[in-house]
Amino acid sequence: MDTLVLFTLNATWQIAALALMALGLALVFGLLRIMNMAHGEFVMLGAYAPVLAAQLGLPALAAVPICLMMVGLTAWLVERLVVRHLYARMFDSLLATWALSILMRKGAELVFGRQFRNVASPLDGVTQIGAIGYPSYRLAVIALVLAGGLGLWLWYRRSATGLRLKAMVDNPALAQAVGINTARLSAMAFVSGCLMAGLAGMLLAPTLSISPGMGLDALIRSFFALIVGGLGSLEGLALGASVIGGLQSGLSAAFTQTAGYLGVLSLAILFLWRYPDGLYRRR
Amino acid sequence: MTVQLDKISGGYGDTLIHRELSLSVAAGEVVAIVGRNGTGKTTLARLITGELPLAGGVIRLGDRPIRPLAAWGRARAGVVSMPQTGMVFDTLSVHENLLLSGATPAQIAAITRHFPRLAERMTQTAGSMSGGERKILGFARAMLMPGTALVLDEPSEGVQPENIARMQALIDAKRQAGTAVLLLEQNISMILAVADRVLAMDVGGLTFALEKHQINREAVLSALEI
Numbered sequence: 001m002d003t004l005v006l007f008t009l010n011a012t013w014q015i016a017a018l019a020l021m022a023l024g025l026a027l028v029f030g031l032l033r034i035m036n037m038a039h040g041e042f043v044m045l046g047a048y049a050p051v052l053a054a055q056l057g058l059p060a061l062a063a064v065p066i067c068l069m070m071v072g073l074t075a076w077l078v079e080r081l082v083v084r085h086l087y088a089r090m091f092d093s094l095l096a097t098w099a100l101s102i103l104m105r106k107g108a109e110l111v112f113g114r115q116f117r118n119v120a121s122p123l124d125g126v127t128q129i130g131a132i133g134y135p136s137y138r139l140a141v142i143a144l145v146l147a148g149g150l151g152l153w154l155w156y157r158r159s160a161t162g163l164r165l166k167a168m169v170d171n172p173a174l175a176q177a178v179g180i181n182t183a184r185l186s187a188m189a190f191v192s193g194c195l196m197a198g199l200a201g202m203l204l205a206p207t208l209s210i211s212p213g214m215g216l217d218a219l220i221r222s223f224f225a226l227i228v229g230g231l232g233s234l235e236g237l238a239l240g241a242s243v244i245g246g247l248q249s250g251l252s253a254a255f256t257q258t259a260g261y262l263g264v265l266s267l268a269i270l271f272l273w274r275y276p277d278g279l280y281r282r283r
Numbered sequence: 284m285t286v287q288l289d290k291i292s293g294g295y296g297d298t299l300i301h302r303e304l305s306l307s308v309a310a311g312e313v314v315a316i317v318g319r320n321g322t323g324k325t326t327l328a329r330l331i332t333g334e335l336p337l338a339g340g341v342i343r344l345g346d347r348p349i350r351p352l353a354a355w356g357r358a359r360a361g362v363v364s365m366p367q368t369g370m371v372f373d374t375l376s377v378h379e380n381l382l383l384s385g386a387t388p389a390q391i392a393a394i395t396r397h398f399p400r401l402a403e404r405m406t407q408t409a410g411s412m413s414g415g416e417r418k419i420l421g422f423a424r425a426m427l428m429p430g431t432a433l434v435l436d437e438p439s440e441g442v443q444p445e446n447i448a449r450m451q452a453l454i455d456a457k458r459q460a461g462t463a464v465l466l467l468e469q470n471i472s473m474i475l476a477v478a479d480r481v482l483a484m485d486v487g488g489l490t491f492a493l494e495k496h497q498i499n500r501e502a503v504l505s506a507l508e509i
Contacts, residue, residue, distance in 0.1 A: 163375075167383055170372040173334055176354035177364050178383045178428065183353070 002131050007253055009129070013138050015245035016145040017204055022222035022237055023149075024197030030232030031169055031189040033090055034083065037097040039222060040215025041104035042194045045071050046201030047210045048112055050119040060122035063202055071198030074104075075191045083190055084183070088172075101215065108212035121206035141203055153234050165189065224268040230278025239279050243267070284310050284345040284361065284431035286331070286463045291340030293330045299338060300326040304488055308432070308463040313454060315466045315474045317506045318484035324467040325367050327484075328436045331465070332364040333357045344432055363430030367437045367467075370421025373410030377401055380409050380420055384427035394423045397449045415441040419450075426453050432463045439470040451476045471503050481506065 025039040036042075049067035053060065078100060086093040123140055126133040156162040168175040168182050175182055201218070208214065221244070226232075229240020244264055252260035271278065287307040294300035300323040308314045316324055329335040331342060333354035342349050349357050358364070372380050381391045381401075395402035398419050404412065409420055422438045435454075439447045447470070454477050457464055468474050474481060481493040483506035493502050 163379055163382065166375060166379075167372050170374045171369055173354070174366065174369055174372060176334070177332060177358050177366065178424070179355050179358040179385070180383075181353075181355045 005130060005132050006134075007249070009132070009134050009138075010253070011246050011249040012142055014249040015242050016142040017207070018221060018225050018245040019149065019237060019241035020141070020145050020200045020203060021197075021218055022225045022241060023152075023200065024193040024195070025219070025222045026226055026232065026234070026237040027196060028190060028193035029226070030234075031165055031193070032087060032186055033232075034087070034093045034097070034190070035090065036190075036193065037094055037219065038078070038101035038104055038215075039097075039194075039197050040217070040219030041101045041108070042071055042075065042197035042215075043201035043204075043218040044108060044210075044212065044215040045074060045104070046198030047205040047208060047214065048108070049198070049202045050122075050205045051112070051117050051210060054119055063205075067198050067202040068195065071195055072191060075194030075198075076187075078194075079187045079190045084187065087186055101219075105212050105215065112212060114212060117210045119205050119210065137206060144203070149234070149238065156234065221264075224264060226278070227268050227276075228271050228278055230280035233280060236278055236280035243279070284461070284463060285343070286362075286432045286465065287341075287343040288331070289341040289343070291330060291342060292338040293335055293340075294323075294326060294338070295335070301330065301488065303340065305340075306482060306489065308465050310431070310461045310463050311458050312479045313458050313464040313466060313477050314480045314482060315468055315478035316482045316484050316489075317468065317474065317503060319507065322484045322486050324484060325436055328364065328366070328434050328465075328467055331357075331434055332362060332366075334366075358428070358430075361429070361431040362434065363425050363428040363432065364434040365421045365425040365436060365438055367440070371409040371417045371424070374408060376406050376408055377412075377420060378405040380424055381427060384424045385429070386427035390427055394427055397453065398423055398446065400446075413441075415443060415446070418442050419446055422450055422453075426457070430462065432465070433457055434465045434467075436467045437469065438466075439468060439473050447473055469507065471500060471507075474498075474503055475500065 021043060024042065025036060028034050028036045028039070046067045049070060050060065050063040052066055053063040082096050082100060083093060086096055121135070121137040123137040125136040127136045127139055156165065164175070164180050164185060167178070168180060168185055172182055225240035225244045226237065227240070228243050229238070230236030244267070247267060248260040248264050251263040285307060288305055290303040290305050292299055292302045304327070316327070318324055326335065330337055333352060337350055344361055347360065349360055349362065352360060372383070381394070400416055401420060401423060409417060412420070418438060418441055425433065425435065438450055442450070451473060454464060454466070466474070466478065475498065478498060479495050481498055481503060483490045491506070493506070
């Protein structure tokens with residue numbers, strides 16, 4: 001019984017962490033048809049926010065404004081200088097953001113150094129669930145991901161901005177004809193997607209080992225989740241994260257960590273090969 | 284408000300479809316442009332709305348030059364348009380399509396009284412409707428938008444006669460309200476019903492104009508056959 005509870009908690013944690021990490025990538029691809037290869041580097045940048053906060057001797061919550069400023073400013077610059085010119089050019093934008101990811105990684109090595117770092121969890125208690133003690137921080141992140149995901153989903157379906165975004169995705173020319181400033185909306189969408197990536201990095205920082213090269217792993221895992229779930233929708237993201245996260249924690253619990261990675265990789269390849277549309281097909 | 288095109292040129296990339304074309308539509312006037320397919324009517328509409336960039340010339344809405352404005356800016360400045368294709372958001376519901384005009388619920392309810400078909404299909408996605416119904420929806424959206432100029436590219440294509448009659452009534456109401464209406468059409472009865480002036484278009488530009496008293500079936504047909 002306890003093993004089952006622990007497994008469920010671990011699987012839920014894996015799924016929530018993966019969904020959080022992949023959200024920005026899914027947003028940017030779904031709204032702008034840009035595969036942001038620098039997604040992982042925005043996660044990395046966000047993960048350094050609590051490192052900086054700790055170094056400066058600031059309270060843990062100071063990581064939030066640091067993250068928003070650092071990631072937001074970088075994303076805004078990147079949109080203005082690079083991405084803006086490459087909307088509707090999927091392959092060009094992929095190449096450009098790939099180059100950008102290398103630049104950001106090397107930049108981070110210069111600024112933060114190459115060594116691995118860890119940050120303390122801002123919520124270092126254990127919550128008792130039956131006979132099991134589970135890290136409170138993880139439970140808080142799970143709750144935040146659930147609430148945030150549901151909120152975002154409702155906002156996209158119900159709000160005026162959500163409607164304008166849907167209109168832009170559907171028919172950009174007509175969106176302009178009804179007075180939507182698509183250039184500004186696209187920029188907002190890109191910066192928001194990068195901020196999501198940064199906030200994911202910040203929230204997951206206490207559970208990761210932080211280094212300039214950590215983005216690659218974040219990108220690949222996010223990409224797997226999106227491939228399995230179906231690119232470009234929140235429903236697909238939730239589904240993909242559940243399958244990938246669930247499979248990885250299942251195989252890891254039953255066999256070894258390596259078996260978990262191998263299973264996830266095989267599944268992603270199978271989907272790319274046989275079901276490139278993923279489980280949740282867009283209308 | 285008056286729409287004035289002063290020697291505008293433009294087309295697709297380096298291929299100019301129109302060279303130094305001039306025309307003006309007065310406030311409260313409906314000008315119909317007729318011509319065979321491929322003479323550049325849709326290109327003209329796109330140059331006015333800003334979907335295509337101008338290679339030269341000036342467009343004024345009233346006294347204001349609108350060439351520097353992007354398509355969204357021209358729409359907000361008052362140039363409302365209904366494109367020939369892609370006139371609705373296919374994945375959005377009928378209601379969402381109408382909402383994007385910026386109209387109030389009361390205005391939306393009022394327009395759907397003209398087109399009961401839309402009222403029945405409010406929650407259906409626009410892409411699941413027939414071609415004629417999509418035209419009606421695109422037309423209704425354009426009618427709801429506040430504007431001082433209106434560019435309609437073949438609104439009647441595939442639409443049933445009773446709904447074309449309703450469209451004509453709504454275009455007439457826009458004229459009464461002082462809107463400058465540019466109508467690109469092939470449907471002769473619609474042109475006869477609403478046009479104050481008819482301009483014939485052929486490859487290379489406008490060929491002749493028919494004033495109100497000259498507009499009749501034979502004259503319009505001859506313009507279509509050039």
